[in-house]
Amino acid sequence: MSYSRFTQYVHYIYPGVRLTRTAEDLCDCCVRLDIFLQQPDLSEDEIQAILLEKKTHIDEAIAQRRFVSSFIKEYITLHAPNQSIPNEIIPDTIQADDYGGGISMPYYGHSRPSADYFNSNLMIQNFVVADITHGINNVYFYDERGQDKNADVLCSLRLLYHLKTIQRNACNGVTAAEVSFSLLDNCVGQNKSKVVMMFFAMLSIIIPYKKVVLCFLLPGHSHNIADRV
Numbered sequence: 001m002s003y004s005r006f007t008q009y010v011h012y013i014y015p016g017v018r019l020t021r022t023a024e025d026l027c028d029c030c031v032r033l034d035i036f037l038q039q040p041d042l043s044e045d046e047i048q049a050i051l052l053e054k055k056t057h058i059d060e061a062i063a064q065r066r067f068v069s070s071f072i073k074e075y076i077t078l079h080a081p082n083q084s085i086p087n088e089i090i091p092d093t094i095q096a097d098d099y100g101g102g103i104s105m106p107y108y109g110h111s112r113p114s115a116d117y118f119n120s121n122l123m124i125q126n127f128v129v130a131d132i133t134h135g136i137n138n139v140y141f142y143d144e145r146g147q148d149k150n151a152d153v154l155c156s157l158r159l160l161y162h163l164k165t166i167q168r169n170a171c172n173g174v175t176a177a178e179v180s181f182s183l184l185d186n187c188v189g190q191n192k193s194k195v196v197m198m199f200f201a202m203l204s205i206i207i208p209y210k211k212v213v214l215c216f217l218l219p220g221h222s223h224n225i226a227d228r229v
Contacts, residue, residue, distance in 0.1 A: 092179055186217060
């Protein structure tokens with residue numbers, strides 16, 4: 001991992017912590033093509049076609065990242081040339097959130113009646129917001145019949161979290177946070193989509209944050225720009 005903004009945050013807040021990762025990102029597409037290449041009965045033309053597809057796939061991912069990064073820089077230069085962008089941003093509130101999966105209902109523990117195998121079970125979805133700054137986990141459970149698990153739903157739960165946090169801090173006399181830092185994985189749709197970007201843009205307007213920072217974890221080169229937005 002390059003010395004990204006997220007790594008800088010970790011080293012600033014936790015000086016003794018050192019992050020490690022695998023030497024190479026695993027990409028679903030590359031793994032699939034590598035498996036194809038292991039087949040012994042491939043012709044030379046088929047091997048070259050697979051190698052070309054893999055190279056094109058990697059080049060497209062790199063070009064996509066560079067395009068998004070260049071677009072953001074050009075947009076800021078055109079529409080906000082006087083914007084003050086500090087070299088480092090030290091947030092006063094850090095949270096990580098993601099969809100936490102579903103729980104099949106009813107729950108039978110370690111036993112399950114055979115008749116239940118044929119039932120269409122009701123799912124209880126859950127969404128987790130980890131308040132890293134204060135060491136508090138916020139877990140939201142909701143019925144699948146009321147809401148799905150798409151970006152609209154998760155953003156509504158994100159908004160609920162921020163509104164509740166501001167209300168609680170105001171009641172306790174806690175100074176409102178100025179910089180919100182959200183740590184997200186690279187899930188396209190729930191975490192990285194137009195809906196999510198518009199939500200956090202709205203958050204910077206309606207909530208008294210002076211800056212809203214999103215940090216996307218880097219899972220593999222088949223995804224969009226990963227380090228930061």
